[in-house]
Amino acid sequence: MKKNLFLFLLILVGRTTFAQQADEVTIVPKPAFAEKGVGQFIISQHTSIVAKESDAQKVAGMFNYFFKKRYGFTLNINNAAIANTIVLNTSASAKTSNEGYQLKVTNKGVNIVGNRAGVFYGVQSLLQLIQQKDKQLLVPVVNINDEPNFSYRGLMLDVGRHFFDANEIKKILDVMASLKLNTLHWHLTDDQGWRLEIKKYPKLTTISAWRDSTIIGQYYDFKPFIYDGKKSGGFYTQEQAREIVKYATERNIEVIPEIEMPGHCTAVLTAYPELGNGTGPYKVPGYWGVHNTIYNPGEPTFQFLQDVLTEVMAIFPSKYIHIGGDEVPKDEWKTSALAQKIIHENKLKDEHELQSWFINRIEKFLNKNGKSLIGWDEILEGGLTPNATVMSWRGEAGGIQAAKEGHNVIMSPNSNMYIDHAQAKDAKTEPLAIGGFLPLDVVYNYNPRPAALDADQQKHILGVQANMWTEYISTNNKLEYMLFPRAIALAEVGWTKTENKNYEDFTSKRLPLVLESIEKSGINYRIPEANVI
Numbered sequence: 189m190k191k192n193l194f195l196f197l198l199i200l201v202g203r204t205t206f207a208q209q210a211d212e213v214t215i216v217p218k219p220a221f222a223e224k225g226v227g228q229f230i231i232s233q234h235t236s237i238v239a240k241e242s243d244a245q246k247v248a249g250m251f252n253y254f255f256k257k258r259y260g261f262t263l264n265i266n267n268a269a270i271a272n273t274i275v276l277n278t279s280a281s282a283k284t285s286n287e288g289y290q291l292k293v294t295n296k297g298v299n300i301v302g303n304r305a306g307v308f309y310g311v312q313s314l315l316q317l318i319q320q321k322d323k324q325l326l327v328p329v330v331n332i333n334d335e336p337n338f339s340y341r342g343l344m345l346d347v348g349r350h351f352f353d354a355n356e357i358k359k360i361l362d363v364m365a366s367l368k369l370n371t372l373h374w375h376l377t378d379d380q381g382w383r384l385e386i387k388k389y390p391k392l393t394t395i396s397a398w399r400d401s402t403i404i405g406q407y408y409d410f411k412p413f414i415y416d417g418k419k420s421g422g423f424y425t426q427e428q429a430r431e432i433v434k435y436a437t438e439r440n441i442e443v444i445p446e447i448e449m450p451g452h453c454t455a456v457l458t459a460y461p462e463l464g465n466g467t468g469p470y471k472v473p474g475y476w477g478v479h480n481t482i483y484n485p486g487e488p489t490f491q492f493l494q495d496v497l498t499e500v501m502a503i504f505p506s507k508y509i510h511i512g513g514d515e516v517p518k519d520e521w522k523t524s525a526l527a528q529k530i531i532h533e534n535k536l537k538d539e540h541e542l543q544s545w546f547i548n549r550i551e552k553f554l555n556k557n558g559k560s561l562i563g564w565d566e567i568l569e570g571g572l573t574p575n576a577t578v579m580s581w582r583g584e585a586g587g588i589q590a591a592k593e594g595h596n597v598i599m600s601p602n603s604n605m606y607i608d609h610a611q612a613k614d615a616k617t618e619p620l621a622i623g624g625f626l627p628l629d630v631v632y633n634y635n636p637r638p639a640a641l642d643a644d645q646q647k648h649i650l651g652v653q654a655n656m657w658t659e660y661i662s663t664n665n666k667l668e669y670m671l672f673p674r675a676i677a678l679a680e681v682g683w684t685k686t687e688n689k690n691y692e693d694f695t696s697k698r699l700p701l702v703l704e705s706i707e708k709s710g711i712n713y714r715i716p717e718a719n720v721i
């Protein structure tokens with residue numbers, strides 16, 4: 189009873205103090221609840237981190253990683269409370285949702301409570317609050333109670349069209365973590381390149397990972413088989429991929445690998461033409477667009493894909509495996525005796541149903557191994573497999589249909605989430621992009637819960653993802669230019685409650701701080717137009 193009264197008084201005192209300050213808390217993505225108080229906490233070399241549980245200690249290590257990058261020194265980690273401390277507490281996690289956290293800063297110290305993921309995000313908020321004044325590091329007195337709007341907050345990176353090395357991936361993972369994005373969808377295979385070492389099929393990395401061209405042309409400007417002889421490509425060894433997964437996991441980021449099928453496989457067929465429909469010889473193409481090559485639906489193809497997926501599953505602990513499924517022209521199956529025989533034997537109606545049959549077999553294999561299948565929305569055609577999660581990219585229609593059928597959905601419509609599109613209306617004023625115009629406000633104002641769904645159906649919307657296709661992105665500098673600031677807007681689309689989102693507020697009060705911070709980390713970005721900031 190006494191304790192309750194004490195708590196009540198404490199809250200009352202807290203409220204009056206906090207209410208005095210109109211000043212806003214500037215954290216991106218904007219927290220669910222945040223209020224600023226009076227005064228500040230000073231971080232110095234004498235400040236230490238208190239972390240008792242092993243989870244808390246791991247997060248403390250991450251605090252030091254990010255803190256050192258910025259300020260050049262680390263704080264001691266203790267397990268006993270003394271004065272002048274930052275307390276990370278993962279023991280009272282029942283109080284918060286999985287990724288939620290409470291962050292309290294007084295002039296005596298900092299206290300962050302939550303699960304491991306939540307405390308990690310509390311730490312990210314704390315890092316954003318630090319202001320350097322003269323030689324002092326100041327944290328304003330605040331009271332924050334935060335949690336995400338969506339559990340899936342993703343970024344897709346296409347390393348098939350152009351290869352980006354492990355260091356660049358890590359650099360992006362650091363920024364993603366600071367923005368509370370929690371999923372990297374790693375598009376590892378495409379017509380123009382295979383990027384993951386598979387021990388059983390060495391030609392995937394000796395042949396499929398390379399093309400004899402560095403062609404950069406206009407979109408759908410098919411200049412077939414113009415090769416300039418310059419080798420371009422690359423791949424990740426399994427060891428490097430594991431290292432990326434570990435790095436991401438420490439930052440609360442799940443890595444979902446994508447292995448494309450039954451289309452987007454020309455690079456594979458170049459090395460293993462027997463998996464095609466007899467339309468070879470193939471060459472790893474140096475031009476873009478939808479290619480006609482698809483896998484044949486025979487047993488050796490399934491053996492190959494299952495062998496590949498077995499190695500993939502051993503590297504990636506994610507419960508999801510993305511199998512692509514997009515843009516599968518059916519021409520080759522129409523004229524293939526094998527495909528027609530399978531259609532006939534299985535009483536399938538057409539090639540669309542054959543695709544569904546194909547994906548169904550893969551889904552069964554994945555499910556048997558404890559994994560769930562994600563596919564692009566084309567996997568709806570010919571009938572969705574029972575447990576699939578749909579990634580809706582051709583607008584929202586596929587996602588809406590899938591949610592109505594009771595499937596989980598990730599919203600990634602090209603109307604709002606294709607950050608490979610140009611950032612200015614006059615594309616000529618921008619570096620070459622794939623076509624389309626996607627300004628910052630269109631990303632920011634996206635609401636992943638379509639009004640066409642009722643409340644129950646909306647529960648199937650796991651979240652949102654922006655896609656970075658890299659046909660026209662061949663350097664780290666350009667990749668970062670295309671990513672930022674739009675990936676910063678994505679962070680608020682995924683995390684911030686819809687009623688708390690406000691574009692004008694975002695661009696004027698919060699965005700400049702993030703841009704300043706990524707600039708300090710040596711990351712490129714597009715400077716928003718003057719009327720935006």
Ligand code: TNX
Nearest residue numbers: 514515564581606608622657
């Ligand atoms: C469509 S989106 C594709 C990609 C291209 C992209 C270019 C999707 C599932 N497939 O293969 O890179 O358009 O914006």
